[in-house]
Structure formats: structure tokens, C-alpha cells
Amino acid sequence: MARNGIELAYGRGALHLTLPDEAEPTVIRKAVLPKLPDNAAAVRHAFDQPIGAKPLRELARGRKSACILICDITRPVPNRLFLRPMVETMVESGIPLDRITILVATGLHRPNLGEELAEVVGDPWVMANVRVENHYARNTEDHVDLGPTRTRGTPVSINRILVEADLRIATGLVEPHFMAGWSGGRKVVAPGVAGHATIRTFHSARFMEDPLAIQCNLVGNPLHEEQLEIVRMVGELYALNTVIDEDRDLVHVTFGEIIQSHLAAVGFIEHATRIKVGRRFKTVVTSSAGYPLDKTYYQTVKGMVTPIDILEPGGTLIIASRCSEGFGSPEFREAQARLVELGPERFLATLTAKSLAEIDEWQTEMQLKPMRVGRIQLYTEGLDQEELRITGVEIIRSVDAAIADSVTRHGDGAVAIIPEGPYVVPVHEVG
Structure with a gap:
């Protein structure tokens, strides 16, 4: 150059x-990563060959409802590539379309509404046919109290739509995060759809000033460890994780059990993102x-x-x-x-x-x-x-x-x- x-x-x-x-x-x-030759095929393969879980079509069988978490406007997740095929697979497996909810994991950020919401979802068909809601962390009545974490005593409340759904899937982007190590996976649940007291507790100084609460580190990172405990408290959870390049094109996608599939995506991207100088x-x-x-x-x-x-x-x-x-x-x-x-x-x-x-x-x-x-x-x-x-x-x-x-x-x-x-x-x- x-x-x-x-x-x-x-x-x-x-x-x-x-x-x-x-x-x-x-x-x-x-590092330059090769672009996927066929995004749709890559998404289908992730659904059919999941990590630590059954294929999506099998996971959806016998379920009465589903909740899909998506990130808010602050992250350029390519939702347009996977939301419709995810929803259609669920419907084909017997979940009624009107019992599927897409929940925007805003954390304590403002809601995404109107044209911005359409931009986040990225698919007119999804906007027209699927219920899409924003998470409001300050609305106490919207949450289920799951009690405190055992390790650090964080009070855990999670959006009722996710907790009460029969099938729960988080989706997101795996990239370096300056305090939680990596974004995506468990982070879409907490802080994504957690109550304000949950978020405010593990964003307090005793977490934030920990020297291990840094980018690209999960080992001993107190935020990551707390997030892992929270997703286990919620119960059965799955995740679709994407990795994009500088052009915002998809270069990797994983699907499966929320912790295992997220770690697999981290393993793919960490050496390309963490650059030795x-x-x-x-x-x-x-x-x-x-x-x-x-x-x-x-x-x-x-x-x-x-x-x-x-x-x-x-x-x-x-x-x-x-x-x-x-x-x-x-x-x-x-x-x-x-x-x-x-x-x-x-x-x-x-x-x-x-x-x-x-x-x-x-x-x-x-x-x-x-x-x-x-x-x-x-x-x-x-x-x-x-x-x-x-x-x-x-x-x-x-x-x-x-x-x-x-x-x-x-x-x-x-x-x-x-x-x-x-x-x-x-x-x-x-x-």
C-alpha cells in the first residue's frame, strides 16, 4: 500500500x-480471511452440522415456541443471511410462525425502531411475517428473576420472552470486545437481554478494574465467567455465530450449543484479529x-x-x-x-x-x-x-x-x- x-x-x-x-x-x-463462496450454503451447513447439538430441524421438532436473539444497531451482524432460513426451518419442523419472536438484544442501549429496525433485521420478509420486539432492561416486569450467581452473587433477571420460549437461540457477531474478551454467544444473553440490575452489577468497578477483563481474553475474565454462569442458569440455549471481514462479508459461521459454538468461532478468528506487534x-x-x-x-x-x-x-x-x-x-x-x-x-x-x-x-x-x-x-x-x-x-x-x-x-x-x-x-x- x-x-x-x-x-x-x-x-x-x-x-x-x-x-x-x-x-x-x-x-x-x-489477517485476510477467504470469503465464503456461497453464504446460503454455509448457513445451511451450520444448521445441519452443529457443534454440540442436534441439527436445527431436529431441535425445532416438538417445540411450541421459539425466541431468536439478534444484536442491536451497534453491531453489523449479517442478519439478512440467516434469519429467514432459520425461521423457515423452524416452521417446517412444526413451530407456528406466530409463536416465533425475534428479540433485539439492546442491553441498556436505546431501542431500534422504524427504518433502523428494518436495517437491523435486514430482510423485508422477516419484518413482514415475524414478530420483532426490542428488549427494555429497565422494565422490571418484562423479566424473570433467576436468583443470584453462585460465584459472585450477581442478581440475574432475563427477558421473559427468551426464558419462556421452548427453543432459544442467540445470534451475533464474534469480534474482540474490550472488556468481555469477545462479543457474541453468551454476551447476547447477558447483557443483551438482561435486566438493568444484572448489567449494572457485572459492569461495576470490581469487574471492570480486573486486569483480566480485557479484549481477546476469556481465561479468568470475570465478565466472561459471569456470563457463562448466567447462560447455564437460563438453561438450554443455542447460538449462531458469525465472523465478517473488513468488507463486512461473511467469512465464517457456526451453530450449536451456545458455549461450544461460540468458542469454535473464537478459535477461528482469534489468530486473525489478535495481531502481534x-x-x-x-x-x-x-x-x-x-x-x-x-x-x-x-x-x-x-x-x-x-x-x-x-x-x-x-x-x-x-x-x-x-x-x-x-x-x-x-x-x-x-x-x-x-x-x-x-x-x-x-x-x-x-x-x-x-x-x-x-x-x-x-x-x-x-x-x-x-x-x-x-x-x-x-x-x-x-x-x-x-x-x-x-x-x-x-x-x-x-x-x-x-x-x-x-x-x-x-x-x-x-x-x-x-x-x-x-x-x-x-x-x-x-x-
């Missing part, structure tokens, strides 16, 4: 970079992975966290995020305002004594991690002046100018560039 042909994922397009002459770029991408950099340039992840500043924080292992202490991390939908929830806005008012140390001190985190303040807590390492600079076009102020980071008007300034300031032309943001996890390993 030509040195000045580098682009960052930004909004629905890309941000072209023009580097200074003295810059020596290292572009860090996922032999040095640290004083200038790191990244993105929030473009649309839909860079719709809000809330989601942008993920892109700040994933590259910190290769950021030289005292270095500069430059991130570009469109923030086309603005800042995020009112609760996140309030947490960011407290961060700016109190400063990082005092803000963290207000969190550590809580057993129940305030909604969305955990994202502000995660922002503290890159702030401890170096200088964070943000390029965006979607925030107003007050929102820019409460980001708590330095606002830049030009990514190109910021790169040139950082190279000069640090006296080091080496620049790490991560075009796809948090979908790629660079890890500092020598040798």
Missing part, C-alpha cells in the same frame, strides 16, 4: 490520510471502525482502549470517529461531565465502593485506561461544543495535522495506523 493511500474507517465511508514526509507508517490489519509507538492512529460502531461517542471509547498495549507510555493516541448520532445516553453524558469535573483519580474513587454501577458510567471508567497511558486526541464532526468539552480528551481539527504534530513533538517518525479500530487488537510481543 502506498504510504499516502491509507484510509481510516469513518462513518459510512473512509478518512484519507496524508502523512508527513518523515513518517514511517506501520499499518496494522486483521514487535514494538510500541509514540504515535498511534486508529478509528472507531466506521458505521455503525462510530455512531456515538459512547461506542468510540472502545477504539481508544484496544490499541493501548502498543502505545508507548506518554505517547499520543489519535482516534477518528464520526459520532453521527451524537454523544450517547443521558447517563453516559452525566458520567463524562463528572469525569471532567472531578478528574480521573477522583472519578474512579467514586466507583470503587459501588456494588451497582450507574448506567453507562462503566464506559467512562474504560476511558480512564488509555488516559493513564498517554495523550488522547479525537477527530469528529458529530458533537457540539459542550459534548466536545465533556469527552475529557483533546479535540483536533485535522488527523493529518495531529499526526505531523505528534511525530515532531516525540521526535519519532514511527506511526502505527489501525484502519479498522477496535475490530483489530494489536499486542506488543517481541520476538
Whole structure:
């Protein structure tokens, strides 16, 4: 790639970079994975050759109802490729169409409605023929109380539609997640369709400050372990897991028992996504992975966290995020305002004594991690002046100018560039 042909994922397009002459770029991408020659055949094969389970057509026989979980707008899951064949297989096996519900696993995010819901579902036939509902974590009456987890005492309540369904299937995208290790699988259940107290408990500081609660790690990760216990409490659960490339094309799909099928998808993608880098950099340039992840500043924080292992202490991390939908929830806005008012140390001190985190303040807590390492600079076009102020980071008007300034300031032309943001996890390993 030509040195000045580098682009960052930004909004629905890309941000072209023009580097200074003295810059020596290292572009860090996922390994190139072969595209599937026939998406429909791959989905059918996953249904027919599941992992740790019977084929979907057999699982559906004798069932009276089904619930299919799908991710919300923040993740580009290719639902259009598998929802209709999944529903049709269920109907062919005897489940009445009017007893099948698709439930959008919003967690504590806002609901997806109207045209946005149609975009998430991705299939007009499904929208016209299948009941589609959003999860509302704050509606206590919508949930079934399953009691506390044994290990850490998290109170567990899960959406009644899922719990009471005869056949339960989670669907999602397997990609690095900056606190739970990997997205998809068990994470679509909790926090996806969990009650607010469940989500707020395992997003409290005692989980979030654990050094093993990081991207690409499941071993000893307290969030992952809690999610595993929660799905076991729910009972019989299956999952369809997808992996996509930079073009958002399907490269892998698994179906089966929720834990085993998810681990199989992780095993496929982890070596392509977790990229070993032999040095640290004083200038790191990244993105929030473009649309839909860079719709809000809330989601942008993920892109700040994933590259910190290769950021030289005292270095500069430059991130570009469109923030086309603005800042995020009112609760996140309030947490960011407290961060700016109190400063990082005092803000963290207000969190550590809580057993129940305030909604969305955990994202502000995660922002503290890159702030401890170096200088964070943000390029965006979607925030107003007050929102820019409460980001708590330095606002830049030009990514190109910021790169040139950082190279000069640090006296080091080496620049790490991560075009796809948090979908790629660079890890500092020598040798």
C-alpha cells in the first residue's frame, strides 16, 4: 500500500490520510480471511452440522415456541443471511410462525425502531411475517428473576420472552470486545437481554478494574465467567455465530450449543484479529471502525482502549470517529461531565465502593485506561461544543495535522495506523 493511500474507517465511508514526509507508517490489519463462496450454503451447513447439538430441524421438532436473539444497531451482524432460513426451518419442523419472536438484544442501549429496525433485521420478509420486539432492561416486569450467581452473587433477571420460549437461540457477531474478551454467544444473553440490575452489577468497578477483563481474553475474565454462569442458569440455549471481514462479508459461521459454538468461532478468528506487534509507538492512529460502531461517542471509547498495549507510555493516541448520532445516553453524558469535573483519580474513587454501577458510567471508567497511558486526541464532526468539552480528551481539527504534530513533538517518525479500530487488537510481543 502506498504510504499516502491509507484510509481510516469513518462513518459510512473512509478518512484519507496524508502523512508527513518523515513518517514511517506501520499499518496494522486483521489477517485476510477467504470469503465464503456461497453464504446460503454455509448457513445451511451450520444448521445441519452443529457443534454440540442436534441439527436445527431436529431441535425445532416438538417445540411450541421459539425466541431468536439478534444484536442491536451497534453491531453489523449479517442478519439478512440467516434469519429467514432459520425461521423457515423452524416452521417446517412444526413451530407456528406466530409463536416465533425475534428479540433485539439492546442491553441498556436505546431501542431500534422504524427504518433502523428494518436495517437491523435486514430482510423485508422477516419484518413482514415475524414478530420483532426490542428488549427494555429497565422494565422490571418484562423479566424473570433467576436468583443470584453462585460465584459472585450477581442478581440475574432475563427477558421473559427468551426464558419462556421452548427453543432459544442467540445470534451475533464474534469480534474482540474490550472488556468481555469477545462479543457474541453468551454476551447476547447477558447483557443483551438482561435486566438493568444484572448489567449494572457485572459492569461495576470490581469487574471492570480486573486486569483480566480485557479484549481477546476469556481465561479468568470475570465478565466472561459471569456470563457463562448466567447462560447455564437460563438453561438450554443455542447460538449462531458469525465472523465478517473488513468488507463486512461473511467469512465464517457456526451453530450449536451456545458455549461450544461460540468458542469454535473464537478459535477461528482469534489468530486473525489478535495481531502481534514487535514494538510500541509514540504515535498511534486508529478509528472507531466506521458505521455503525462510530455512531456515538459512547461506542468510540472502545477504539481508544484496544490499541493501548502498543502505545508507548506518554505517547499520543489519535482516534477518528464520526459520532453521527451524537454523544450517547443521558447517563453516559452525566458520567463524562463528572469525569471532567472531578478528574480521573477522583472519578474512579467514586466507583470503587459501588456494588451497582450507574448506567453507562462503566464506559467512562474504560476511558480512564488509555488516559493513564498517554495523550488522547479525537477527530469528529458529530458533537457540539459542550459534548466536545465533556469527552475529557483533546479535540483536533485535522488527523493529518495531529499526526505531523505528534511525530515532531516525540521526535519519532514511527506511526502505527489501525484502519479498522477496535475490530483489530494489536499486542506488543517481541520476538
